[in-house]
Amino acid sequence: MPSSTQVETELTPLPALQSPPKRRMVRYRPTEALGTRFPAMHLVRSSWFCRVIARTTAFLMVVFLLAAIYVPWQQTSRCEGVVTARNPNERRQVFLSTAKGIIAEQKPGLQEGSHVAAGETIMVLDTLAKDQIELIQSQQKQLEDKKSFTRSQLEFAVTQVENTEESGRQLIRATQAEIDAAHAKWESAEAEVEAQLARLAQAEFDVNAYEPLAGKTVSIQKYQQAINDEIVEAKKLTRAERAKDEAANFLEAKRRDLDSKRQEIDKKVSEARQKVDEYRNKLADIEKESQDISVKLGELERLRIVSPTAGRVQSILGQVGKAVDVKDMLFELIPDTDDLWVELSVRGMDQPLIQVGDKVRLQFEGWPAIQFVGWPSVAKGTFGGVVNAINPADDGTGNFKIFVGPDPDDPAKEKWPDRRYLRQGVRANAWVILDSVPLGFEIWRQLNGFPPTRASAGPDGGKSKDVKAPKLK
Structure with missing residues (x-):
């Protein structure tokens, strides 16, 4: 087994092999100091390339976290549509x-x-039914004559109603005058009866007063005269009551006569008014028939396309x-028009987030554009717009129509293209600008599939925006 002195000798580079230090991707030989003190650790350390990757990754993670917290992201609702005229007549x-x-x-x-x-004039048509036109014109003339005759009958019937009502009023006034006279006669007869009753009562009082005094203080002739006066007054009372009854019967007869005449007059007026209604209905039918014929004739004569x-x-x-x-x-x-707007189709899920007055970025088909969804301020080739109207109901497929016009706050360089290039029917992509949120929140929302947020969404949320109604030419 070699000794430590031999290992150090082997690990220490020879003086003849020493060269200037070079930066390598992987250092296989340790330095003299590190190799002397920690030879094993020096041999297993990471390469320079791995350390660069690790440091770069850590730096990017820090940058990403800071961006997720502080970098704003503009939420949008994407939709598509076509260019159309603001005025439906255009x-x-x-x-x-x-x-x-x-x-x-x-x-x-x-x-x-x-x-x-x-x-x-663009085109002129020539109908194949010329005889039909003449026939309809003849029918129209006949209807006009019939209308004139019916109108004269109606006027005569109205005059008859007025005359009947006037004659009835005169007859009622005359009969009422007779009733008033009969009533006055009855009142006079009634007053005569009352007076005669008073005279008869006085005569009876005289007879009763003279009867015990007859032949004593009152002469027989005077008593007899009182009896005769009583008989005379009784006869006068009978005649007065008969005259009163006759006056009452006459008054009642006149009243019945008045009721009968009123009924007769009402019947005549009702019959005359029925005639008026009959002629009016007949005239209305003729008017309707005349209008139908006029429509048919107009359809046949409307042969010039202007x-x-x-x-x-x-x-x-x-x-x-x-x-x-x-x-x-x-x-x-x-039609020629410079007043254009874009008709966009919005999903029902995004419709509650969009309000009249919201800003919109538009990309017209055929115009090169670079759109940064989260940062519309740095987009190139897009045009500004503003939501002018939102349909209250869907189009039958669950989507809603919104109408976007030019944004008056956009600078002149971002004004919509001239009508020579931007024509009706050109397709457009649009991004409706919603709220601005942190980038991290937007990433979290996208990963979870949540809809965009809107602080002012809802019927009572947010402040209403005053947007001028579009002017129709």
């Missing part, structure tokens, strides 16, 4: 044939992409001489 319009016939005329030089002005607004024509399917049927497609018109 969106794609499909023109259909309004009648069965052939295309008689067409704008000279009309082709795909041709520009047309507002009010310019552009409602300036725009460009595409998808021309109708050519001169081609037979078309009702509702056959002729062409499409894309």
Whole structure:
């Protein structure tokens, strides 16, 4: 077994072999001092490459932890959509044939992409039912004559109602005057009866007073005269009561006559009003029939296809001489407009997180862009937008439509492209800007599959944003 002196001699490099120290990936030979004091530890130590990897990994872990705590991450909701016009009247319009016939005329030089002005005639149709037009026009004239005759009958019936009511009122007034006179006569007869009763009572009192004194202090002639007066007053009372009864019967007869006349007048007025209602219903039926004929005639005569607004024509399917049927497609018109917005489709899970006024980053198809989802401020080639409206109901598939317009706060260099490049129908990717959270929280959320957070989400949370309603031209 070699001694320690021999080992040290073997491990110590020879003077002739000494050279300047070199940096190697792996040091197989220890230094003189380390080899002398700890020869075994020096032989099993880690290589320089492993130590560099370990230090780099530890540094990156520290940097990652600091970034997870302090680096912000902007949460977004990604969605897709297309560019469309803000005003529905300026969106794609499909023109259909309004009648069965052939295309008689067409704008000279009309082709795909041709520009047309507002009010310019694009096509003219020629109907195959010319005899039908004449027949409908004849029916329309007959209905007009019938309408005039029915209207005159209605006016006459209304006049009859007014005359019947007026004559009835006059008859009622005359009968009421007779009733008033009869009532006055009855009151006079009643007053006469009351007066006669008083006179009869006085005569009876005189007879009763004279009877015990007859032949004594009162002469027989005076007593007899009192009896005769009593008989006369009794007869007068009988005549007065008879006159009162006759006046009462006459008054009652007049009242019955008034009721009978009122019923007769009401019956005549009701019959006259029934005539008025009958003529009005008849006139309404004629009006409805006339409107239906006017609609049919308008459909047959609406053969000139005029552009409602300036725009460009595409998808021309109708050519001169081609037979078309009702509702056959002729062409499409894309109106000229600079007022565009993007119609986006948002998942139902993200819809509660989006509010009117939220900022949006847009990437239009055909425009190169570099989008950093968590840091939209450093994105290149994207454009700013703001949520202007959110549909209150889904589109039938669980997704919701939101409408994004240009952001007025964006700098001029980020304004949306000109309409020559940004046209209706261009697809767009969008990122709706939500809350800013730490990077570590976002990684934890993504790993657990949780939805984005929104501090102002909910019906009562957060402050409402005042966004001007879009103006329609």
